[in-house]
Amino acid sequence: GAVVSQHPSWVICKSGTSVKIECRSLDFQATTMFWYRQFPKQSLMLMATSNEGSKATYEQGVEKDKFLINHASLTLSTLTVTSAHPEDSSFYICSACAVAEGDHNEQFFGPGTRLTVL
């Protein structure tokens, strides 16, 4: 199956700093990548859909000026949490869309990035 990587896996930072998370599709080109956030014991919450070469589409309630998304190439999307605060502490997961076996579109998930803001 397709492989998606995320970096870093863990981030601990002070309140007010900015954190950049990278999402890479390693063995396929992903025109669309998705960014999710998951709080403890809750389901995935889609934050934004990122299309290569264009502006990301943010879900309702997600501040686009706080969560900056850049999808500069077909294999890389970045999420920058600007001026992070403790309430931004969460598990951030990216996924990339590819055609899987059986010809259906499938989202392949990265391993996630756990952000802790002190």
Place this chain on the structure above:
Amino acid sequence: GQNIDQPTEMTATEGAIVQINCTYQTSGFNGLFWYQQHAGEAPTFLSYNVLDGLEEKGRFSSFLSRSKGYSYLLLKELQMKDSASYLCAVLDSNYQLIWGAGTKLIIKP
């Protein structure tokens, strides 16, 4: 609105069989996915159904009835490592994935 319902938590015994149900109401339908998510990890793909019927894959099977807006994931010969959350997700008419809240499955020896 769009809605995916699945039980919050289920408990089963090692070696037994468990069925996790999922009902959905979405704007359009382009397939239903089941994912497994262990605590602290990203989801991993289990199954995809777009036609009615049962898809079997080893110890796991997934069933879909589009007319009833219903799916289930069947896990046989349960092992302790199957303790995880199981997420049901539907691809709507805009090819957006709509996620259920997940079912936490607890396996007891």
